[in-house]
Amino acid sequence: MLSILKSRCFRQGFRTGKFPDAPPNLPERFQGRPVIAAGKCTGNCTICRDTCPADAIIQEEKGIMLDLGKCLFCGKCAESCPEKAIEFTNEYRIGSFKREGLYCRPGDTYVPEVQTDEKFKRFCGDSLKIRQVSAGGCAACELDFNVLHTLAWDMGRFGIKAVASPRHADCLLITGPITENMLLALKKTYAAVPRPSWVIACGTCAVSGGIYAGNPEVHNGLEEILKVDLYVPGCPPHPAVLLEALLRLMGKK
Amino acid sequence: MNNKFLILANSSSAAFASVPLLSIGEFRTNLIQAVQEKHCRVSSFFAMPEKNDFRLIAVLADDAAAKIYITSAMTTERYPSLTVDVPAFHWFEREIHEQYGILPEGHPWLKPIRFQKKEDGSGDKVQIGVTDYFQVKGSTVHEVAVGPVHAGVIEPGHFRFQCLGEEVMHLEIELGYQHRGVEKMLLNAPDKKTIHIMETVSGDSSIAHATAYAQLIESLDPSLVPSENARKLRAAAAELERIANHTGDLGALAGDVAFLPTASYCGRIRGDYLNTTAILCGNRFGRNFIVPGGIRQTITPENTAEILKRLDTFQVELNDALHLMFDAPSVLDRFENTGKVPYETSVQIGMVGAAARASGDAQDIRKTHPYGAYKTINTEPVVAGNGDVLSRAEIRYKEIETSHQLLRNLLAEIKETVEAVPMREPVLQSNSIAVSLTEGWRGEVCHVAITGPDGKFCRYKITDPSFHNWFGLALALRGEAVSDFPICNKSFNLSYCGHDL
Incomplete structure (x- = not known):
């Protein structure tokens, strides 16, 4: 017992991060929300589109559009662009309440959305109970959601908790491209959540199918399965990205 | 031969x-x-x-x-x-x-392992989980069914326990819920998606699978030769992956026996190691780091010095956290003689990696089939003999120690900047077969590729260590209490998606 106390007081100490009062500690090479410089992209080549492993870049009339809902944040488009028009910034506020909020276009000025749904704030503003369902996730999204439980992030401070039973949950947090083999279990779990209930798509796979989109064994993320209230793209989303999005969903920021 | x-x-x-x-x-x-x-x-x-x-x-x-x-x-x-x-x-x-x-x-128990359609897409889809299960009958026998959606934040699988009171007579594990069709996607590859698929075969083993793939491509395209330093950095990333996962699992084992100090500290320290991996590539799971021909990121001496500096702090804190647990009689009592897989069984069913070493089988691909930087840097397999939860925990504890040593040796030898290799599609030898083995933190990762006349894959076979070891977990439960399932499970911590592919 004495050694446990000594360890707690003198060696391990208090280690919960300062986020959200201070910006999170992100790795120097962190790839956050990209910006596409207006005017730099000539629109005359297809290099970024050809390079993108996830087909996340679409040619539109007014230039390219990078869909973060498909993006793996691998940075290959930025690397390959001869005009250096794409740059991945360290903007970690990536989560969006709407699918369109994940579209990046040249010259966009990005302002993260604010929760305006009073009903959601009334039900979940101070307490958000989450039932996580993995439906083909590679375990990275699951692990980095789990990390929010650890004392480094301690999401319990904000009233966020993962619960075992869907009966106790306000929302589902779903990872993976939604395998055909998990579809029924996912639907049953969703049906077991008391209404009103909400859905979070965590990770690029859950948003759009990601790298697995188009495979007959998977559905392309939640797009045609459940209405999603929060999209958090990433492969996997950094814990700071996910926690920031959850807090914004709750109207805490 | x-x-x-x-x-x-x-x-x-x-x-x-x-x-x-x-x-x-x-x-x-x-x-x-x-x-x-x-x-x-x-x-x-x-x-x-x-x-x-x-x-x-x-x-x-x-x-x-x-x-x-x-x-x-x-x-x-x-x-x-x-x-x-x-x-x-x-x-x-x-x-x-x-x-x-x-x-x-004559196969004794022939049933689906993934509930998938045939590879060519023909045949009927089998409803997942609907199959014959091994059953024990008797007036006091009961069955416990768990999953696919488990209580925690974890991948899905279905478990059936045949119990007599608390005692488990037999556990049957049905997987397949994570089946994404990985091998089918790799037909006619490599293409721009391939490396990203490798990194997500089993998300906590991105480095192990990406390295196996990269080595395989390098053996089929002799123009792709990673530098000595790139090989060392790959091995360093693999050791960071090993330490992070072992740390997380030891913390989770502590949590499962309600020994909270180690559970809390290890949860945080695991993150410290993941963040160290992110120094290399910005991603905590080592994604976007390994490519055929070398590495995708330029690593400066400042980067390696930063990693070495962090290791000094983390290792002291980690040792402190682990020492508390391995010094607690209440923990040892739960771990010792629980979930035993004897040496003979382990060899017979073909277990691999840390779980096999815990049963006394001294196999470790880094030593027995050395690859990359492990050809020049010696490491001895860590072996324990009892095959129980304690042995599997001790193996992790000792491997954390040896991995730190390896990391220091590998990184200390890198004196100059290691350049990223430019992106390029490999050109593979046609009509060939290649095999690549790596030692992931769970055990042997085996990739086999067969190329057709056009130099594209006409078969790509991935065998994740979990594929060998799931049956080991089932056997470990025999004669144990249902309530010991969590620690048996965590002591293996197998991958569902790595198995389901």
């Missing part, structure tokens, strides 16, 4: 025509002999459509000779099962049956 097997070293290739094509009878005899007499391990066994039939291809690892043996035979619909003589084939034969409808006659 020469006319019976094609003999390869780890991460090398040969013309596909040099793989012996034997009659089924010879094929079986040779495989059984190699396993029973030469103590080879079954690294992979799979089928490939060829003309109107199927070719069965077996890949054995001879740990004593540091060689890989490959042989093959043609079959149409059925052949006498190998499982009867070599139990390590049992899961592979179930897989082949499910993927291609080839019947291994």
Whole structure:
């Protein structure tokens, strides 16, 4: 017992991060929300589109559009662009309440959305109970959601908790491209959540199918399965990205 | 052996025509002999459509000779099962049956492992989980069914326990819920998606799988040669992956026996190691770091110095956290003699990696089939003998120690900036076969590629260590209490998606 106390007081100490009062500690090479410089992209080549492993870049009339809902944040488009028009910034506020909020276009000025749904704030503003369902996730999204439980992030401070039973949950947090083999279990779990209930798509796979989109064994993320209230793209989303999005969903920021 | 097997070293290739094509009878005899007499391990066994039939291809690892043996035979619909003589084939034969409808006659428990359609898309879809289960009958016997959606934040799988009171007589594990069709996606690859698929085969083993893939490509495209320093950085990333996962699992084991100090500290310290991996590539799971031909990020001496500096702090804190747990009688009482897999069983069913070493089997690909930087840097497998939860925990504890040592040696030797290699699509030798083994933190990762006349994959077989070890977990539960399932499970911590592919 004495050694446990000594360890707690003198060696391990208090280690919960300062986020959200201070910006999170992100790795120097962190790839956050990209910006596409207006005017730099000539629109005359297809290099970024050809390079993108996830087909996340679409040619539109007014230039390219990078869909973060498909993006793996691998940075290959930025690397390959001869005009250096794409740059991945360290903007970690990536989560969006709407699918369109994940579209990046040249010259966009990005302002993260604010929760305006009073009903959601009334039900979940101070307490958000989450039932996580993995439906083909590679375990990275699951692990980095789990990390929010650890004392480094301690999401319990904000009233966020993962619960075992869907009966106790306000929302589902779903990872993976939604395998055909998990579809029924996912639907049953969703049906077991008391209404009103909400859905979070965590990770690029859950948003759009990601790298697995188009495979007959998977559905392309939640797009045609459940209405999603929060999209958090990433492969996997950094814990700071996910926690920031959850807090914004709750109207805490 | 020469006319019976094609003999390869780890991460090398040969013309596909040099793989012996034997009659089924010879094929079986040779495989059984190699396993029973030469103590080879079954690294992979799979089928490939060829003309109107199927070719069965077996890949054995001879740990004593540091060689890989490959042989093959043609079959149409059925052949006498190998499982009867070599139990390590049992899961592979179930897989082949499910993927291609080839019947291994006499297989003792032939049922789906993933509930997928056949690989060519034909046949009916089987409703997942709906199958015969092993059942024990009796007035006081009861069955506990768990999953696919478990209580925690974890991947899905279905578990059936046959219990007499608290005691588990038998556990049957049904997987397949995570099946994404990985191997099918790799037909006609490599393409721009391939490396990203490798990194997500099993998300906590991105480095192990990406390295196996990169080595395989390098053996098929001799123009791709990673520098010595790039090899060292790959190994360093693999050791960081090992430490992070072992730390997380030891913390989770502590949590499962309600020893909260170690559970809390390890949860945080695991993150510290993931963040150290992110120094290399910005991603906590080591994604976007490894590519065929080298590494995708430029690593400066400042980067390696920063990693070395962090290790000094983290290792002290981690040792402190782990020491608390391994010093607590209440923890040891729960771990000791729980979930035993004896050495003989482990070898028979073909267990790999840390779990096999915990049962006394001194296999470690880094030592027995050295690859990359492990060719020049020596590491001895860490072995324990009891095969119980405590042994599996101790193995992790000791491997954390040796991985730190390896990391320091690897990084200290890198004096200059290691440049990223430019992106380029590999051009593979046509009509070839290549095998690549790496030691992931769970154990042996085996990738086998066969290229067609166009230099594209006409079969790509991935065997994650979990594929070998899930049955080990089932056996570990025999005679244990249901309430000991969490610690048995965590002591293995197997991958669902790595198995389901």
